[in-house]
Amino acid sequence: MQRRAAPQATEGSTVTRATLETRGTPTKEQKKAQRGQNKARRFNKVRDELDLCWRVANGSTCEYGAECRFTHEIPAYLAAKTRDIHIPEMAQITDIPPYAPAQDSLVTPHPDFSSLDLSTVCPVFAETGECRYGFKCRFLGGHIRIAETGEMSLAGDEDKKARAALTAHEVNFVGADVQKALRSRKYAFPTADEYLRQLAAENPEKPKAVPTANSIVIGEPEQEMDVDTSTPAPQPTIQESASPKPTVDEIIAKRTGDAVAPTSQVDTPDVRVRFPEKKRLHWKGKTYLAPLTTVGNLPFRRMCVDLGADITCGEMGLASSFLSGSKEEWSLVRRHPSEKIFGVQVAGNKPANLVPTAEVLAKECGPNLDFVDVNCGCPIDLVFKSGSGSALLDSAGKLGKILIGMNQALGEIPVTVKLRTGVKDGKNTAHKLMPRLATEWSAGCITLHGRTRQQRYTRLADWDYIKQCVEVVRTKEADEDLPPVPIFGGGDCFSSHDYWTNVEASGVDGVMIGRGALIKPWIFTEIQEKREWDISARERLELIRKYSEYGLNHFGSDTTGVNATRRYLCEALSFQYRYVPIGILEQLPGRINDRAPAFRGRNDLESLLSSPDSNDWVKISEMFLGPAPETWNFTPKHKSNAYGSEEGQG
Incomplete structure (x- = not known):
């Protein structure tokens, strides 16, 4: 193919870099922005024409x-x-x-x-x-x-x-009064404030001090940015002055309206739970559904529990959004009574947002919360560049302070950690970090996804490296005479064969299942029964019907709730259509990275459930949720999920 020549500048004209980029070959950044996901998706709420009070x-x-x-x-x-x-x-x-x-x-x-x-x-x-x-x-x-x-x-x-x-009634409803107190920075964080004071006292030589739980900045503001999808809370302006900077106690007193008491008269928080007294997690042999953004909602988790999932975790929530009282973020902590072991996953970049988030979770959801998971594995740019997610893998000192503070704030509720093998491809670091998580920072469970941040989901997961990390942790625990911490692996688990092979070969206590559960939620039944289930099209459709009913109970049975259920059902179908029925496979077991060619199912219904056309997913939703409104449409999140069918989707 002939290379396109760059436009030449003529007299009276100006050729900018932007002009070259738009007219010539796309830059690396432009190609990256064009691929992957539909980033401008919009889902408008559908309401009744005449709205009843x-x-x-x-x-x-x-x-x-x-x-x-x-x-x-x-x-x-x-x-x-x-x-x-x-x-x-x-x-x-x-x-x-x-x-x-x-x-x-x-x-x-x-x-x-x-x-x-x-x-x-x-x-x-x-x-x-x-x-x-x-x-x-x-x-x-x-x-x-x-x-x-x-x-x-x-x-x-x-x-x-x-x-x-x-x-049947969901729990962990955090009321509007709590959300308002968080937004106005009037929520009390005694444990987090005390811990942040300690951190400030341990580093008196630093030009900046650690902020309090309510984001009152002392000295120079921190350079790191939190990822916050809600309206950011206003920050106080730092004015240059010859007067001495206020102490943490003075700032907290100003915030609460109380006078500053002498140190000897300040009431200290309740005696903290020592790490050995924290609730131990006995998870060996249990099945674990990974926290899944968008698709890992309560109706989906509830369906997976029916199919055999023992441990469930809510979608990743941002610590900064929790602390700003975001209604959307607090909806992620809701739990259905059928979820036997349930936790919340949070992402943040420093003790000043993760420790107070842990404290408010313990106060508001404590009785119905079995663990809090810290996300150290999210690879997306928005999270990584803020210092959250997998960026914490390269900040071991900061991560240690976060986990110690969260352990104090959560009382007996364990803190667990999910991480990747490292940040850059070819530079695995998890084997250095995991022994410290287990012995120094008292993580209740460690989950290791067998890929680096740079790999995202390309290439196969490195289960040999997961085995190496397990051995390093177990050796460290034996040397210090500590009880073993549950370790879960993750990556490319798509069948009962994959699950049990990886457990036996690597020595993990179980496998956290993410994409495998999205494509075939019945994988948990396969694991428990140690078989490959050649599920029929009617059985699959019955699960879709059940999901619809669970969605209506959670999102609502009014017009808005019905179409919210429809939207999330289509999100689920955007993964489930990838399942290739066992009965037509040439070899077993099926593999998650196989891209099957177009095929016909054993009946028309099976072919419909395998359709890559998002219009067919909407038709399936109409079987149980009635006709979709004319103003409603669905755009798949991932372009590869509906290749050739996005035209006309809005």
């Missing part, structure tokens, strides 16, 4: 009365409302098109209100005995009562409500 929808009285900006007229709302959704039973699903019966054929409309389907079943009501979405529910016909006089009321099942209080 939430208080009226739940049968109560609105305090704003006529001044409320939402309608209070229930009959008018029902007249304008989109028809109820009716989820078909699996017996009504076929293996040939159109697969599921049309919604019109399933609906039994009310004679006076055509939007009501009195034969439908509301997943929220069926599980909890009540529906918190009231008249706004898209399955309203399943729990509405209409008297002969025309008066409407919402049904309730007291026995089911009593049982659901223990088995």
Whole structure:
């Protein structure tokens, strides 16, 4: 191919570097920006055309009365409302098109209100005995009562409500009052503040001191930046002055409005839990679902628990966003009662944000939190360049201070660490760091992903190096006569064969499963039963139906919740379509890095579930969530997940 010549400058014209980059061969940065993921995805909330007041929808009285900006007229709302959704039973699903019966054929409309389907079943009501979405529910016909006089009321099942209080209600709801206190920097962090004072006292020669938990800067501000998806809290302006700089105690007193007491009169925090007294994690032989951004939400974790996952962890949350009271970040800590062992993963770049985050997690979620995981493996640029994620692998001293402080702040709740083999390819460092994690900094569990940050997910995971790291840690523990810390490996686990082969060969206590679970969530059943499951298309579709019901219970059964469930179901299908049925493989077991050619399934339904076209994923969602609104569309996160099908997706 002939090389394109660079444009020549002529009299009166200017050729800039930008001009060369746009007209000629793309630069390395431009190529990088164009590949990988769709970075400009937007998912607009879909609402009812006529929006009913939430208080009226739940049968109560609105305090704003006529001044409320939402309608209070229930009959008018029902007249304008989109028809109820009716989820078909699996017996009504076929293996040939159109697969599921049309919604019109399933609906039994009310004679006076055509939007009501009195034969439908509301997943929220069926599980909890009540529906918190009231008249706004898209399955309203399943729990509405209409008297002969025309008066409407919402049904309730007291026995089911009593049982659901223990088995179905999510926990770890952090209220608006706590989030407001965090945003306004009025939340108290006694343990974190005391620990940060200690760090400042240990380094008196440094020109800058360690900030307090509420980000009051002493001396020069730190150069590192936190990754914060919410509005950043304002920082105080540092003015040059000849007067001495205030002490940490004076700044905290100014923040709280209290007078500075002499050191001898200051009440110290409660006696800290010594590291040997922390709750030990007995995880050998247990299956562990990795924390997965976007797709590792509560409905997906709940489905994996049904399929055999023992340990689950919430999506990665940013410490800075937790401390700024982000509603979105705090939603990541919610736990379903079915999750037997549950933890929260946090990412941060210094003790001043991770230690107070640990303290607020212990205070607000302590009884329902089994561990807190520190992310030292995230490879994405946004996190790495802020000093978080895998950047901590090259900052052992800072990481040690973080873990010691978090251990103090969390009390008996263990701190675990997830890391990669190193930052740069060919320069593994985990074998130096892991013994310190286990013996010096009291990590409750260590998980090692067998790739460097630079590798991302290219090349196979290095399980030989994982074995080397396990041996180094076990030798160090034996030399110091310490009990063994659970060590999990990670990378390329896609079958029961992969799992047990890697456990036996490397000496790990288990394998953390990420992409393998995204592509085939039933991998946990395979591991427990030590077999390869040739799952049928109908069985796979039944799991999709279950996910839909779990999503409606978590995201909501109103219009907004239904389409949020649809969005996350499509995110899950963007991975599950990659599964190649065992029955048509030429050799077993299947491998995660194999890119199968186009194939036809053993029936039409199996072919549909293997479609790379994102439009087909939306069609699958419509089987259980009703027709998608005209204003709704889905763009896959990864371009490779729907090659040739992104045109027209918006």
